[in-house]
Amino acid sequence: MAKINLDKSQVETVKTIAKSIADDIQKFVDEHSTESVERTVLRLYGVDGVDEDKTPLPNKIIEKLLAEVGLNEGVSKYFAKAMVLSKRDGQTTAELLDQNHISFKDTLSVLDVDSLKIEKDLSKKAIHALDNTYNKKLKKQIECPVPPTPWKYLIVATGNIYEDRVQAESAVDSGADIIAVIRSTAQSLLDYIPYGATTEGFGGTYATQENFKIMRKALDKSMKKRGRYVRLVNYSSGLCMSEIAACAAMEDLDMLLNDSMYGILFRDINMKRTFVDQYMSRLICSRANIIINTGEDNYLTTSDAIESAHTVTASQLINEAMGINARLKPELLGLGHAYEINPTVENAFLYELAHAQLARELFPRSPLKYMPPTKYKKTDIFFSHAMDTMFNLASITTNQGIHLAGILTEAIHTPLMQDRYQALDSINYVFNIAKNLGDEIEFKAGGFIENRAKTVLNETEQFLIKVEKMGLMTSISNGLFAGIKRPIDGGKGGPGVIKKAPTYSNPIMDELKKGGKHDQ
Amino acid sequence: MTSKNLIKPYGDTMNDGVMQLAFTLPVENSARAKKAAEVYLTKLNLVDVAISSAKKLTDGFTYFVAFARAIPTLNYDEIEATEVQIKEMNFYQINALIKEKINRKLVIIGATIGTDAHTVGIDAIMNMKGYNMDYGLERYPEIEAYNLGSQVPPETLIKAALDYKADAILISQTVTQKDAHIRNFTEFIEMLEAEKLRNRFIIIAGGPRINNDLAIELGFDAGFGPGTLPSHVASYVANKMVERKGAQS
Structure with a gap:
């Protein structure tokens, strides 16, 4: 249901421009x-x-x-x-x-x-294996029904997969619908996937196929116990984007962090490499029914959340257009955004509602990924908890899809078991008492929230026109996104890009390009 | 000694000793678990223990919130705290300091030298994204940051530092097998000294097994160990530069 009176033709326009930007990149990718x-x-x-x-x-x-x-x-x-x-x-x-x-x-x-x-x-x-994971997950979802949105997303990050398992089980017991195993710092810059079960990591746990398997098995047990489908998340990003997608598909993962520009901007990975890798990774996700989570929230960790709100919307539109090119249906596009406005701004909550509702209405079928406050989190855990509670209210009111749990100790350490419990306790409380608030309220025509959403959409349109004119690669090299400049041929992994010969052969890709099994 | 310097936690009355606590015990929630939590707090020398909340986290784990009174008093006069070596400054304060006091951008170059292929440390400090919600040096408008990556030979790093007219050089070492990090650090300093360049730069060592004392012993200006944030390094370099500038004028 629409709550903001958006101009439908303007929505059409921004989607058309985003498609043209994505199609331009696709020409490069195809070669x-x-x-x-x-x-x-x-x-x-x-x-x-x-x-x-x-x-x-x-x-x-x-x-x-x-x-x-x-x-x-x-x-x-x-x-x-x-x-x-x-x-x-x-x-x-x-x-x-x-x-x-x-x-x-x-x-x-x-x-x-x-x-x-x-x-x-x-x-x-290979295709059969991808279809098989699709079917397996579907079957599990009949046994253990998928809970209503917003899905509660919790992270574990001990560095030791066996310890992660204990933490994950406890999070599921407290109500988590999604478990993400945070990756060891800078794994994205490794040009290979580590192997086997791992018990040591830097600020996270290595993404390996064996670790995926161990966690999936633990969650399968947990979800049977709770009678609720629990999704497993990892990262298809960095220099091994598509390889991780393949390993994740083989181990029945449900969700992957996968952004078309995050690695370029924040990890200084070569843009050509990233665009080609993300296409293959998304084709795999499409076939294996894996939801991708995009990383627009990261822009707001470096740029101002009010001033740069339109870059988030623009990037969501580009990610959507590239996702569609890789045959992802809207239900598999977990487009990202975040609750990151400075808490001392007057009416900050109204801005947040406007941004969240705008995303909701621009992408009505997609499970939006909503990130909690991080940038202004304080080491005062009680104030942090209050911020998270307001974030929870914004999320349920605007019916977000994937709700990253805000943790009161965010600015201090990776969550303790009790921190996660405390976070879920607040989420469960707010999601229950305000369950249908979004169905009941309408935003005042011409009011603050509607005007704010319209302003962001106008700025998005202007911004996308500029990007289309320049081309996405040049736009990134000119610092249009997150204020970060990355040269077209700079960054890591550039030498690994290959020009295809006319005799190039990749029958898996040919098959995946035809679309997911679910489309046939 | 006057009694006004004897202190205790404050709840709502002077010297009531009230503290609030939250913790988890690896036991199933039950009357026995609550008793265990209470007894545990008395072992910490707390009295009037009240377990106000006990909740099950998962099988075999219970979370408690408790209030209790502390017994010991502390003579505040006897407390001394050493000054922190690094002035804690945030991103905005550091940029403002550079702009006001140095009036040009600082150039900082970093690399992992020798055979070490790990960029975890240098990336956490230098990459735009930073570490633990603390922006990396690349993000600082008043800092020109160059991250040369891993396995950089010392001579390449020195040449780049001269080319970029660097103010500071960051060297990261993650691998410590057979003291490889000590050898690499030493080799770098010796090479700088041989070229008579040692005093031209602020030289900083970083890595999981580095501390300030070790770095200084090896001839570095400072050393940063685990948990270091980009703003710690930026603040150190900016303040050191201001200090050096002051000494010149």
Whole structure:
């Protein structure tokens, strides 16, 4: 139900501009691949494991391919040909390649007709695995129904996956609907995925496929106990965006943090690399029914939440347009925003309501990801708790989708078990007593909230026009987003971008481009 | 000694000793659990313990809120606190200080040197996003920050510091196996001294096994260990620069 009288044609206009910005990027994306995308193909073909130096096999095979024949045609065809030579399964073939029993140069003698069937089989199996996780999750959701929105999102971050498990179980007992395992600091800058169960991390726990599996198993148990579906979240961002998406899909994760610009701006990752990687990662999410969470809230940790509100809206529109290009349906777009206005501003709550309601009405079918206050959080935990309570009220009133729990000790330490309980206690209280408040109220026509929302939309339109004119890459290099300038060819991971040859082959991607299973 | 300097926590009456506490015990919520919480607080030398709330967090864990009175008094006259070495300043105060007192941007260059491939530390301090809600140096309008990344040879870092006319050099070392960090730090300082450049820059060491005493022993100006925020480093460099400028004029 609309509460703000937005100009429908203006909404159309901003969406059209965002689409044109995304389509411009898509042209670049379609002509390129990356080392990480190729490693993703190998992972989906069943290649896993590490050598004695803990270097993942997918990394080693791609390095070998690069050294022996180059990457421009993609790994798929060459790997299938290596399988023709080895007459063994994918994993064994990868090991034989790694031990130099087979060279990619040897595969040049294999005819395309002979490898085509294997390539087709491999890709069919991979797609089947993605469809399988989709079905598995759906089945679980029948057994354990999905709770009403806003879903309560709690983080665990001990660094030790086994300790995380205990913390997560307790959070679910207190009412959490979503558990996110915070990643070890700067994992996004690793050009490989660490391996196995891990018990040490920096400010978080490494994202590994084994850790995903351990946490999923624990949550499956918890949700059966509670009779409520509990989603598991991790991060598909950084230099291994699409590879993480593949690992996450294989372990039945439900949600991934995945933004089209976050890594570029805040982690100084090369923009071309990011755009190509995020496309592949989103195609996987679409097929495996994984909700992506975008990172617009981060802009407000560095820019003023009132002054820069329109950059959040603009980025949401661009993320949506790129998401649609990667076949994500609106229900899988957890577009981000945040409650970050300076608490000493008069009527700050009215601004917050205006921004939250604007997002709600611009993206009516998407589960918006709403972030709690962090920037103005105080080490006075009692004041912090009061701020979070008001954030909870804004969230239920505007029916947000994914509600990140504000924690009273946010400015002090990673949450203790009791901190999480305290946070959930306030959320449960507010969500219950104000459950239908949003259905009952309307915002005054021409009033503060409506005017504020309109102002932000006007500023968004002007901003998007500027970005469209410049092109997104140039816009980012000129510092239009979050006030951060990143040169087009700068940043980490740039050398891993590959221009596709006309003979480039990636049957998984071809299949994923046709859209999710749910669309057929 | 006058009694006015003897202090105790204050609730609503002088010397009532009232304290509020919140904590979790790894036991199932029950009458016995509450008793255990009460007894535990008496072991802390608290009296008149009242467990005002006991709630189950999850199986086998109970959260308590309690009020109690503390017995000991403290002679406030005997309390001394050493001055913190770093002036605690926030992002805005640091930028304002640089603008007012130095009147040009500070140039800070950072890298992980030697074989160490870890950028966790240097990124936490320098990257825009920063660490723990504290903006990184790249974000400071009054600081020009250059993060050269990892595995940077000392000579490359020194050359870059000269090219960028750096005021301060940050060196991060995460790997400490076989004291690799000590060797790398020492090598860097020796190279600077050989080039007669040691006094040209403020040189700072950082990493999980670094403390200020160790860094100074190795010839650095300062050392920052775990939990360091970008604003600590920025405040240190800005204040040190102001100090140096003052000494010159």
